Amino acid sequence: MSVIYIVLPLALVLALVALGAFIWSVKGGQFDDLSTPSLRMLHDDEQIRKADEDDENDADEAKKN
């Protein structure tokens, strides 16, 4: 059972890594606003493309005019 002398400190190191990651995310402001990001991810990618196309279309039309 001497493996415990390695495994137990290892478990503690893992916990410390997790704590480090948590501190990093808190300081990065990831917990500052809990409601908006959930909405943001719902429509980000797909809609940007649409808007881009519209912009291009508008620009094209402007050129024609």
Place this chain on the structure above:
Amino acid sequence: MVSSQTDNQQTKSSAKPVACDHCGLPVPRGLINESADKQFCCNGCKTVYEVIHACGLDPYYSIRQRAEDTGQLKKQKASTSSRKYSEFDDDKFYELYCQRLDQLRAITETESQEDMDETSGGRFAIDFYLEGVHCAACVWLIEKLPMVCDGVLEARLNLGKSLVRITWDRDTVELSKVARMLDSLGYASHPAQGSEARLIRTREDHKFLIRIGAAAVCAGNTMLIAFALYAGMFSWMEDQHRELFRWLSLAIGVVALAWPGQIFLRGAWAAIRTKTPHLDLPIAVALVAGTIAGAAHTFRGVGEIYFDSLSVLILLLLVGRWFQHRQQRNADDAVQLLFSLTPRSARLVDCKEQDESNITQLFDNSECEVREVPIEGINENDIVEVRAGGVFSVDGDVFAGKSSVNEAILTGESRMRDLVVGDHVCAGTVNESATVWVKVRQAGEGTRIGKLMQFVEKFAREKSPSVALADRIAGYFVVIVIAIATLTWLSWMFIDSTVATEHAIALLIVACPCALGLATPLTIASGIGKAAKLNILVKGGSALEKLAKPGRIYLDKTGTITKGQTTLRSFSTTSTQNKSFTDTQLKAAILLIEQQSSHHIAKAFVEAFCADDSIVDASYDLKLGEVEQLPEGGIVAEINNKQIVIGAKRFIESRNITTNTNVDEYVNSIINEGLTCVVIAADNKITAVAGFGDGIRNDSADAITQLKQLGWQVGILSGDGQEIVDEVAQHVGLNDRNTKDEIKGGMSPEDKLNVVKDHEQSDALTVMVGDGVNDAAALAAADVGIAVNGGAEASLSAADIYLAQPGLTGIVELLVLAKRTTKIIRKNLLISLSYNVIAVLLAAFGLINPLVAAVLMPISSLTVISLAVGGIWIGGKRRL
């Protein structure tokens, strides 16, 4: 757009409402444009739709639709203004609200650092508080700003707070243009006040969260170790492993106490130093006793270690506190952001010539220009322009122009005061009817309102903090527990001196009021959360606790019981009816005419008559001719080729329209009631007389009856004249003999403060409800100050609670909620104390062992948590 046109046709036949193509609200029938593809309920929606479409942001509507389908959307009209926001480009403004972000630029560009400091350009960031943000689609739209506005680098919206952070490049775009773009999308922007304070608080939040994280790591690991140790008790375990586990447990336990647990030790120390009881004290006693005993047992190699329970305890208590802290912060932030809505700019008049004697003439010759500048950039003797409907931002004298001013916010007086050249005006009051120019005497902190604010701040600081119920009990608790512990120790010394210390320490540990420490913050947090759902912002938990017991409640009149604006109170046609118009036609005619004016009386007429569909319908059949507003105080207009004159009695007489005794009598009776009288004449004959006053809110009478039923003594403190106050009191059912003394008119801010302070000395609770600056001092001095919707900045900062909805119904809801919250806190106190009594008794007789403690603690915690959270939300629905 075939579909909307068929909609229109249907409207004509079956009156089916047409939905606005921007906001989805029904379009008023008068605004339906049958030839257009799209229908809009107002100009704001139309403008916003056009801008969105022109920028290619149409996907907004599909996102909006999705939000609407999932029921997350509250429909609201978009409103735009033609504000120029030019004050946003002022250097003073940059200094006050903008942060410079130049580091990035220095890397990407080859310019040297010195060159950059010389230019005024560069990257900046600002927090704007936006009006009109309401759904997921707004997030999308606002964050697309960099795509439609060159030079904007990023826009990040916090939906909960309506706060957007904009990063932009000053070389490419001016901030005023960004603000105008936001405005044209329907979001009026205000620079957010208190950015620095918010930053500090965000850092505090981060610290708190990290503390919780650390506590969780400690708790998780000690629990794992404890699990192994408990398992080892029943099965075989090598001694060296057991020792290792115990030493590791000690190490983690000490970390837990020294890092996340420190907050309790500090709290306890502060409680001892200031000699105020605090819940931290018994908690700290248990934590320290447990750690010392555990450490001693680890060194000796025998006996219980308590580190698993202790670190879990620290985690749970921190989590409970975090919930309360966050709810209070949310309310506080929301109130803070409301400050941002108060105008921070003034329209400064710059004249090339120093001779400003005839300003209007100078304007005609365009020798003067008007610039918007931040208030901070205004100096004495500057000339400031204030438009109709605008707020005076400085103290000063009217220099040119003629208008009327609404000083309700300062004096509580609901009647308008006429302004002529030379009159003094105060910052914070509202210019009602026409543009005036003011010569500045004082700006900023030197103004009367600024001085009042300082007074209020001083008062709020001096107010002694109240001791929460749980903390008061904790005071006795410590004394009793330590007494029993000593007694236990002494008794066991006679029986078996080897175990005496152990039993006494076990008692100290199990007596830790963990359920209490967890339940109170959780209950208050759910109470505040529930209040926020009801549009009531509670800034501190103790206010809720205090409101549970009925006492004395003083209401301000103007803006609290009443609407605080002119409304039509009586309208009657005279007996000598003119046959040119029927009653409805006459009202329709007045509606049409008054829509052309911005006078407060005109607005009141429009508001009153617009609500009646038959009048609106009748107005479509009338033909409005020329409308002339005369400076003497009246309007002359033509309807269906007949002349209609609306104005004060004097004005009517001056136009050679004869009155009779009947009319005179009626006019006098209206004036005697404290109302403003307006006479209407058609075809040179007086046809109607109208009375105007401050309209009582619809819910006031009901709310006051309910307040009385709840056992509160209701009084009115108003700056208005006694006879007006009496009339209002009569309307809301406060005219019986008991309350007669508490209906007080003609009160100055100092009088109000004194009334509140006098009652402060008696034991009964005093609550002040108000909205104006004139109430601010009393709000700060009262046990609980409640500011109502539409209030001035000063009253917001002075009050403990802010009602974000108009009317008094919110107060009744608040009081019921406060009662329920306190009831649950008490229930929880009882439950957790009885658990403690059982545990302490067991410990005193030496019957406690870690297993019993391990079972008792989670059970008691679970009971109180479920009561705290469930009691407010589930029970709340039933009663409210």
